[in-house]
Amino acid sequence: MTTRALTRGGLKLDTHKRRSTTHPLRAATTPEVLVLSVDQHAGSPAVPIVKPGDRVLRGQPIAEPGHGVSAWLHSPVSGIVRTIEPRPSALHRDPSVCIVIENDGANRVFEGQPQPRDDSPQALREHIARGGIVGLGGAIFPTGPKLLRAPERNAHLIVNGAECEPWISCDDMLMRERADQVISGAEIVCRALQAERCTIAVEDDMTEAAQALRAAAKQSKIVPEIVTVPSIYPAGGERQLITALTGHEVPSGKLPQDIGVVCQNVGTVAAVARWIRDGEPLISRIVTVTGSATKDPANLEVLLGTPIATLIADCGGYAAQPARLIMGGTMMGVALDHDRHVVVKGTNCIVAATHEDLEPPGPEMPCIRCGACAEVCPAFLLPQQLHRYVLAGELENLDRYGLIDCIECGCCDYVCPSQIPLVERFRAAKPELVRYLDMRGMAPLARASYEAREARLARLEAERQAQLAEKRRALASKFKNS
């Protein structure tokens, strides 16, 4: 079955996926030293539970979840914790705390993994959380908390294999070579959610992946519906895909679970299968290493904490000096300043791009109000209008025009004839708007508390004065009488 990719907007991009899918999936070189940031998931950072000098085994938990939404972190190798210190991070502006592990090469596996407390779906959800699994499609939201917040039963599970970024092929390769993991992961998540329906979405050019999935699904207990969507960027955006598959739009400010849908990336469900079926927590992931500046692009199975330089070396080294080194795709990824950064849970792709791959942006020109950005925006926004308000700092208007709903897909940037870095500006303006809206939301309660306190203080003061006056009167009448 094929369905529409998007209800609106999007781009037909030239894909470069084939470059990295000629070789079968293989393991990357295991580095001597692995650097694991405790802040590589959405939510609050994990808290280290090991000390420098401790011996750790492969798969052993090394950090536990922090406040609220957070995730476990496990050691990808056996070895010694060399140090725990803040190090520069590719994802954050500020350095984040990293656990540095020296690999002893013995690859001894941790045996003490916890077991689910019983067979109930709730226990399964809690157990999935212990595996340190996060959304591997790029959003890095911890999977455990996501499932624990999902409806108790009857959710519609959508497994997202519609990998739409033009250079990334890690999900495609995963589905081709490990379709059984994807299907069995989907089965486990279905059980945890007590889901009635399961849909796996792939793009229409992933024929091999779809075939492999269909073959694997024959042996499975669940009957996932395998649906293809046209390869129009960003068909794999969570909200876009849900609308394409169900016909329902996730309302602004709500989550997919509010309309009974839970969306998981194919890599995420495969990681769930490895954890539940094989007892291996999330300690590695598939990374696409590509771009014209890479000699021999490929998909590698990489341990978390492996330096980018190691992956490049595994792919034959640099073919040319990369003009830009990007973590993630070319549309939504972040530029890296050097290749000593390490692979984190959310690293799906490394693009070592030349100027031919990615034309350097020209000088920014004024907005001519052509409206091309509004035509391609898959989130139904008006980027040119938002841009005006961002420049003017008009937060009320940014809220009214839905800046929060921007998925930062980069379509508007791509088509802008004036080369305005729209998404960069939107991304920068979001925290300010979030704070402003939080403040506005807090105001009525804060005002009521303040007024109640003022009234209470005034009343207490009046009572005190009345008591004083009473005492004075009593004293005065005492003197008069004596």
Place this chain on the structure above:
Amino acid sequence: MLVATLISAVFAAALASVLLRTTPREIARERLIEAVNAVLPQTQCGRCTFSGCKPYATALVDGVADINHCPPGGNATARLLADLLNRPYKPVDPQFGVTPAQPMVAWIDEEACIGCTKCIQACPVDAIVGASKFMHTVIAAQCTGCELCIPPCPVDCIHLRPTADVPRTAHSAS
């Protein structure tokens, strides 16, 4: 009949204003203070040098304070105030403080807290609970991040944390 009604209405209004000692001018002033207060963030931090948002609103309407003295409100609030009070817009004056980059709440290191109640007395929105010689804690859902609890703490066990780490719905945190 209509004339009689009108006359009695005017008479009643005049009587009311005499009885309540409010002139139309004062009523207008009160309304404007209310409108200005509604725009202010209600952080009650006092960074504007007034004791809270309502006193600052009063000073604004009376013309004794400028529109750019509210860092929590930021430039967006300064703009709203400029519109409301018909004065030229200017960005927030940094001498009153910086607009925080993200929502913050106070957080007490409960192991270090000695239970002195000084922060409880300083909190303008009653967002700290505790009793003398008992541990105190911040109700994140009610904290405006005004920072007024920080200076009185004798053991420096209070600091601000982003709401991303300490969600406002802290009660339901797993």
